[in-house]
Amino acid sequence: MTTTLEIEGLTVAYGGAPVVDGVSLAVPAGSVVALLGANGAGKSSLMRAVMGLVPSTARRLAVDGRDLAGHPPERRADAGLGYVPEGRRVFAGLTVRENIEVAVDGAAGARAARVAEMLELFPDLAAKAGERAWRLSGGQQQMLAIARALARRPSVLLLDEPSLGLAPLIAAAVFARLRAVAESGVAVLLAEQNAARALAIADTAIVLAHGRVALVRPAAGLSADDEALAALLA
Template identity: 60%
Template sequence: MSESHTTAPLLTVEGLTAGYGGVAALDGVSLCVGVGEAVALLGANGAGKSTLLRAVLGLVPAGSGRLRFAGVDLGGLAPERRARLGLGYVPEGRRVFPGMSVRDNLEVASFAGRAGRAAELERVFALFPQLRIKAGEAAWRLSGGQQQMLAIGRALMGKPRLLLLDEPSLGLSPRLAAEVFATVAAVAAAGTAVLVAEQSAGRALAAASRAVVLRLGRIVHDGPAAETTPDALRHAFLGHPVRRP
């Protein structure tokens, strides 16, 4: 969370439209994420948060607009190519490989050779000590919170410059959700930018430096997390005038 979006942005989204089956989920969305910045992407269910993350990664085609990451135009690039550029993604619902061990879940996501993979594994285990203890166990035996940590750790094995997180607290107890968001803050503090889509605004704001609120596929608020008050959120969720880019 060291650099603001006023510096040269790592991710730039300009006028993005995207949707499913002819129904628009995003309508002219523009935002940026700076190097090492943690941004909370807030909004009600159906606001377009997941669609935005998936469009950045290339899992949902963009209807119009422009996406740039680390100076590279993402238009036409496959998700695998975007991942190799430094985009990491943790989907909603964790989606670990349940029959594989914790260690294998992590190692399969690395792009590095043996030595680099070992270094990345150690970095993830340092961030998530519980995964080190459970390294040889099958992923299905982990708790929900541990599986979420494994999903985040697996994304980090690719050494992303920007981590996209979709609803990381979904289905977790308040205690486990707090642990996950403490990790999100630690990831950002270590220099990896984070864009986290989340319905639980309080937890996300505590881990972020900036907040972006989506309503019906359009951005209605973009400002410092510390200044995103409950009143501001209520106005944004319930019909604050749309912020024009």
């Protein structure tokens, strides 16, 4: 597989203390990499650093071979990074359709076509296209946040705790869509507290502990009850 996201030696420090310490990882196109770890392990800080939302240093941070280290968030988005933050953060007063449209450049016809593609990918949103986002369920809002990020056609999709606050059946539906997104050719980096849920759709598991990579394993056959994994997640 082509490696779409490459990170070498990524470090994030707050007040001089590193919370992400020299992390290196790669996410191939068409795959899901699950980023696991206990609370405070550095997952969210790593995600925000990749997107350029917090100060960081890295020997290399590249998307499709283009090094983006030091670039602002908008340049990273233009280069192919999509980001779904923890808590969804949809535009509550806009409709489902408008939430997606604001992410798409181009003429009205092109925007409408891209919205239609997103509603086809997320059928639960299609019947709600004219609804204000605040009226959606938590699961529907999460799908909308993902659809909005995908509307820009990113080659890499970063997701921070997408199952947070969702009922198990709703979370399962969201994660099924994420697997479909990866199979369309997008590289998916998924930071998730629910290890079992993430492992079910992931190709590779990377575990952070105290800001460092502590374990890298193929997700197939790896259980959340695995002794080495469970010890790192405790």
